[in-house]
Amino acid sequence: MKIKIIGMLIVFVLIEISFAGDVQGKITFDGNAPKMKPLRMDADPVCVANNEIQPRKEWLVLDENNGVKNVLVYVKESKSGTLVDIDYVPKDKAVIDQKGCVYVPHVLGVMVGQQLDILNSDGTLHNIHALPKVNKEFNKAMPRSKKQMSVTFDKVEAPFKVKCDVHPWMGAYLGVFDHPYFAVTDDSGSYSISGLAPGKYVIEAWHEKLGSQSADITVDDSGVSQDFTFKKPSKKK
Amino acid sequence: MTSGHDTADIKNHIKVYMMVFAALAFLTIITVAASYLDLSSGEAIFLALAIASIKGSLVASYFMHLISERALITWILMLTAGFFFILMFIPMASLIDQARLG
């Protein structure tokens, strides 16, 4: 009897997963693309040496079709039940690297309890300083010999800034979620969130300078597409 | 000194305590009343601290028997008072000195 129930449950779960829909879309920017200024890294010779081409600022990165990179898109809430088991923690680690004295990636989502590996590929002193409001702030020096350290976050939090106290130009943004349904747009501004159970959701796109937009979506077996268009920021920087 | 008190002595003391009590109560009323007067801040500070000092010395002299206490205690307290004022005024003086430089 018990086995039967468990078997049914497994089948049910499998069906759920296999038929779960994908959300995908593209973020575009409407307006004249501002030019990203090059970063001046002369203060630390190692930083200059570690970059073949001088990196530029990253607060608005567009491709030729105005697709916006580095937008964090995530399911904000579900209107049909919970999103995921509360105890679910992904086994994969998230990774952020300090490479060429910039953070790679520039925007990142992690789950509550998920291990985030912080790498130092530069061979110089970095000091990673996260500025969360809800989670615990941390401020750790990583000398050149310290190649890796790990942190986890234990509370859900909207994207917050991470910076380096040694190199003032370095910055990254980190969002913490209690579900795995989030994605960051790629070079072309596209994103894809997979595995959502059919139902109604609110999804939100967040950008560090352009603000955030949300939309109601209904996911069915065939998935759904949701694009966003961001306008030029009111105050140019 | 204290061991030498006889009964009459103590009874005299009690009279003094009552007088000191009356003086303290009176001075408290005066200082509160004075705070409602329209004084400049310098005058107000001077008046309030003067009254407080009188009250304080009444308590110290009579309730704490400092007026008839041994010299050793007085010396220790004078030393303490000296350092107390140093602690009080040198940080303030340094602030003023700093302000003077602009």
Add this chain to the structure above:
Amino acid sequence: MNIPYTVEERPDTGLYNAKLGIWLFLASEVMLFGGLFSAYVFLRFGAPEGAFHEWGKELNIPLATINTMILISSSVTMVMSWASLKLKDFKKYKFYMGITLLCALGFLVIKYLEYTAKFDHHIYPSTNTFYAIYFTLTGLHGLHIIGGMVVLFYLWMPGSKMWHSKPEQFTNRIETVGLYWHFVDLVWIFLFPILYLL
């Protein structure tokens, strides 16, 4: 061998040990409050002209005046309880000591009312530097009152048995704890004008 001069006075200094001890303790207390008063003066000088006066207007002067009276009274009853022991009147000692404790309790109750009134108006130690030093000074003074009450209560109830076995030492104890109590009163005499009136 017992330690000499615990009860009787040493001829050349004229003091028994505990009296010198308590005065040294009070000297250190003077320096403790000296540090805090110094902070008060420093912050007052550093604040904008007249700001401390403005900020202090929220305080309740009538309540504080009553509290000043209460504390002065407790000081009188304290010295009276010692005088009663000198007159070998144990009953009166109990009476005066009881009143002293009652006054101390009254003081704390009024202090509590003042504090809660401030919190109700969303005034906290973090509001500005005046309230920072106000709460610190009065809070530390309140702790001194509480500490004193514990000792006074002990000497009023369980500790008073000593009167029957060692009356002189007990009288000395009352004198030393009295010195402490008057000192706490003395501190308040200065706190009252600088916090409430200026």
Add this chain to the structure above:
Amino acid sequence: MSEHTHHEESFFRKYIWSTDHKIIGLQYGFTALFFLLVGFSLMMVMRWQLAYPETPIPFVGSLFGEDGLLLPDIYNSLGAMHGTIMIFLGIVPLAVGAFGNYLVPLQIGAPDMAFPKLNAASYWSYLVGGLVMMSSFFTEEGAARSGWTSYPPLANIEFGQTIWLIGMIFLITSSLLGSMNIITTIVQLRAPGLTWMRLPFFVWAQFVTSFLLVLAFPPLEAAAVLQLMDRVVGTSFFLPSGLVVAGEVMEVSGGGSPLLWQHLFWFLAHPEVYVLILPAMGVVSEVIANNTRKPLWGYNSLVFAAVFLGFMSFIVWAHHMFLTGMGTTMSAFFQTTTMIISIPSVIILSALFISLWGASIRFNTPMLFALAFLPMFGIGGLTGLPLGFAAADIYLHDTYYVIGHFHYVVAPGTIFGLFAGIYYWYPKITGRKMNELLGKIHFWPSLLFMNGIFMPMFIQGLAGVSRRLWDGGLEYAHAAGVLHWNEFMSISAWLLGLAQIPFIFNVFYSLRSGEKVDNNPWQATTLEWEAPSPPLPHVNFEKLPEVHREPYEYSVPGRNRDYTPQTEPKKDQY
């Protein structure tokens, strides 16, 4: 007294919850020596990072993370805790708690301290404070890392500081109780005939020290309370408005001043320097008087110098603050007082040097340490003068020069003095002498390596190397020429650590196998040598001593012995 019968006390009553000043003194002594070792170990770890930056630490590296690297945060913690432990948990408890407790009642002929229970409370408060401090290493956020000076705003932001403050409040309480007790004991319990000018200089040193503690510590307690309020309740006593930390405006109510902390802190911390050095001077004076077999030269001037020193130490504190933008008037005032305070120090040192003149010196281990104290303290004192001048201080401030300066005062200075004391009074405590050969094996390398550590610091400091650098100055071009000294200093530090092994061994070895001695093995004059070795529990003396003489009547012409105890009646001079 003999008619007073003592029933046997249980082990706990006798050795743990004791109210006997001798047991408490020993408790203080062992705890403080343990903390000294801990504080020194922290420094040995830090010296690895300085000598071989960013290489894994051998042996103990795993304590600091998987890769065995000493990260800057932990380096800062170790630095802050090294200072705190050495000063507040090591030397002050050893100098005042242990030596003061054990010897003051004996030297003034008293049965115990004036307040035995308070004495025990003082020790337990110290122990709790010490454990609280140490516990901060094991918290998630780690120990305090803002230096032993805990300057805000850094100290307001950094982790672990709250525990540091709570620990300090316990330690301050302990010191206050202890020092009130010592003053009362000295004033009230002097043996009959022991007038003020017959007190051994050690007692005078303890007396002045205790006054410094009683009057200077409370302002730091006030400051600690204020900083605790800042950290816990959100006040801004030490945080100015519009404070920007790492590019972000801090959300504080503002209006405070970091300078307030510095004033309150240094009001204690400068007298604290004399708290560290005076007891050692006292010990050294006793040892020198005894081993030169001569009266101390200028006993009166020693006493007045010590008292004057104590008094002046309260009005020099802002010479630590020349770089805070203090005005020129104040700088000039504090520069002047600082120069004045060097006078009594020089008087004391000169008197001790002159005491050696024409003496036939017994070169035993305590005397070697005492003799080494003199030039070492001399170097420490003289190198302090440039720091007292505002103009020179601007260049030298916060460099390794400062570190070298005060370590000469405290490490080969005070600690050598205290070692001298341990070797000198060990026979009184145990009834046996410490092994002389082991003592010399302890002394000579210690002297050598102490200088090996601290002398190069002057070189680095004069080159301008900052004292707080985790990599020892590797990143700075101006440090390049003097960086090679780091390895030399570090190796000296580790060898100094090795040199302490004979001492530790000696302490326990001599307990059983040391040469048995009578009550007065050094043929000394002061009262503690009248008591049995070890002194009787709770009463010290078989018969209450009476004093008839000056403290140091050595080699008085016409007497048949080269020493005359203070208790010897004046009439029958044989």
